[in-house]
Amino acid sequence: MFAEDKLLVKIAEMYYQENKTQNQIAKELGIHRTTISRLLKQSREEGIVQISIKYDKAGTYNTEKQLERAFNLQKAIVVPVAHDLDRRQKDILLAEALAIYLKNILHDGMTIGFSWGATMSAVASCMPELNLSDIVCVPMIGGPSGRLISDYHVNTITYEAAKKLHGIALLIDSPAIPETKSLKEELLKNVFNQELIRLWDHLDMAVMGVGSPVLKNNQTWQDFYGVDIIESIKGQDVVGDVVSRFYNIHGEHIINELDDRLIGIEADKLRECPYRIGVAESRDKVSALIGALRGNYINILVTTEETARGILDSI
Template sequence: MQGEQGDNLVYNDEELRLMIKIAHMYYEEDMTQSQIAKELNINRTAISRTLKKMREEGTVKISINYNLSKTFQIEQELVKRFRLKEAIVVPCEKGQSSQTKLRSLGRGAAQLLNRIIEDNDVVGFSWGSSLAATIDELVTTKEQDVLFVPLIGGPSGKLESKYHVNTIVYNAAQLFNGKSKLIDFPALVEKKKTAEDIKQSIYFQEILKLWDKVTIALVGIGSPALSGSSTWGGFYGEEFCEELESANVAGDICSHFYNLNGEQVPTSISERTISIDLDHLKEMRYSVGIAESPEKVSAIIGALNGRYLNVLVTTEETAELILKKSVQLT
């Protein structure tokens, strides 16, 4: 019989023997509760109650070795600080090349996509090197009823074809044996009237309807701090980069710009841009930002403050800088 002695529960020898036996079978021999119930001729519910009681009383102590995942605590800090659904922080060693970091970033995003994608999802992509790296690292045996769509027009020949949104979307669909919808107009047109004509076209209206149905978005994050790079600065041009600096722009997603607080900033290209609205990203089941580098820290913080993302995939180095700077800003 079970009695009480002060605050400590006291069991007779038979009760203790049975409890220890159940714990050993469950934790050491990896037997299921149903298997234990059958072998000991005890109700499965009683097995479950016994295991729960042993954990509560400290007879069984479960220890998780968080050191096995050196980035776990950083991920949890990001989730808590920015109210994220999830954060994936990939380890990086000091002195790693940018290409090595990019591959690690892509691998983390690819594993996430493999885990969260479901039948009937509509998955949207922006363009750029981090999205291309995600597809490069994507290995799947899944065949799913999924539609892949672009979230922004093409870069008008200003990027390598592997970074083009249509290339990324098509390759993702091939890997999942899904379907894809490509986009045949640029992200940035020369005149406002041209953008208005495109947006009134039947083809664009089809794209617009698909944007309303996107359940998972994977987007890169741009930063004016990278205006000297051949990719970002080359796409927008030197004069426009100066405009962004004077407007205190922190970053962009799909060529929509925002400040450090996440507030959208209108620019001279706003009415000439063909891409999904940032507010759409707030409504999706998963809105995943994939970005790293010290130069992108402010851009990432702005995107998180604006709630345009509910998942962040970044490197350990960048994550630590994000947390440090976000504390300084509070």
Template sequence: MPNDELKLLINIAQLYYEDNLTQAEISAKLGIYRTTISRLLKKAQQQQVITFKINYTLCQTSLLEKQLKEHFKLHEVIIVDTQKDEDLDIKLQKMGYAGATYLQKIITNQDIIGFSWGSSLAAVANQLDSSIHKDALCVPMVGGPAGKLISQFHVNTIVYNIATKLHSRSLLMDFPAILEEKSLRDAIVKSQHYNQIVAYWPKLTIAMFGIGSCNISNSSIWHGFYGDDDQIETLENKPIAGDICSRFFDHQGDSVQTNISDKIINITLDQLKMAKYRIGIAQSSEKVDAIIAAISAGYINVLITTKGTAQSILTQLIPPD
């Protein structure tokens, strides 16, 4: 670049960024068309006469979001700012608000939205703004609990509450996720009600779900969904990293067959991957392996989690020196 042109770029950049002159004022001062000033400012950036640096240290969650998004090539990462000693209910409330806000931003008329069960999804339902009106359809992606799950965490409750808030339509599932015998499942899959709902699973435009882990199998919510201890113990003996809608996968994200695989009513992982938005919402150190495996396998392209969980994920991916 000729020295005279470089000096002009530096002069214009100084007037604009250091002296805070407008492009019109620079135009009058230097006798150059305003459109030319705009073009030269852009060229100054391209030639690195002007460089910008975002100070991510002012908001650590923004840096974490950027790192995770770039590492996994995700569509979006949303990290809520929480403290280590913060009450779980407060964390869930913050995550629910983040999930509700994102859902409200992306939802359009005619969307078909699938949901799973659990405390995170219940928090999303609680935080939704009821002033939004969308002609969408909300459906469950898994059947009901085998144990005594708190009703607000039930997939039908979540689907109905979200559809009501959005002034949308909903379909509910009138059978449990895990049947006692394979023959019972075989009979259900032939029913008109089952096939009405299942027909929508490959057509989902948005899927929002929690992420499970056998590391939390001692929790009351886990027991409430899966029921008896023998069933849980069998799962713990498998090479399982986590699950989505009770579809279990290993640390590479590959499906794992379990003792309930042929007795369960739920969406397949391949069907899940067909949704445009696959929103995984989960937090806790016990779920880090499950989250990493789910993202790596492509089951998730939007992640909503807490700052502590995000830091644990990055530490596992990129150990400190």
């Protein structure tokens, strides 16, 4: 047994410290390569070799894995950011991290949906420039009820993304929230809107921000929804929304007056999309993100390290 232990130590030393290949070790010791492989495995099992991973050296890797396990995510991208950065700077860092990931998964023939907002504006500006074929970019919701900074409009975002990807953009000329249900029905008869609805049914990827009613005093939210609609969801258990589909902390849809009037992708159709990418950060959005994750609205999360820790500390 002592001789075997000496052999295990010898092989482990040659492999792990001298960086020799299993073939080189086999030749030097006159042992079959398959035996070398078996003995290396045995040395780990018996504790002769102990492998430890220093997660603190891997930045946010461990946090990403915790999120992926907690919510059964396809991917979590956690970005460390300095505390003194402003909102736009943080959005750009998130968008740049997403762009790196997108380079690996975007391919010819994809139909990609986009939502609106400041974060999505950053996503569009940082979209990787790829020479792809047959890419179609579409808005997943109509335009604002009131005034909105043009860069935050879903049509602007969709167009900018399509330009970067050498694809085509289909734009929407209907409001997200028509005044009445009957007006919505009339607008949806439009041939262009019919084409959008057809594409919503077959999205390959959806990229969206996550809203939070905690930010109801945010000017961008007020510009999109109008004060009356923001007031109408008060007193309900709303923690957030994706493409104006409101939900509670458990991710359950909350029935509200917008449901019959909203021009946008249905929640069930959104969940059928293979890549559902949510991009958002801030302590104020922790509950909104937890609800979105639990409700399976998103299966790929891009956020800051601070927000990620807030999510994990709250579940």
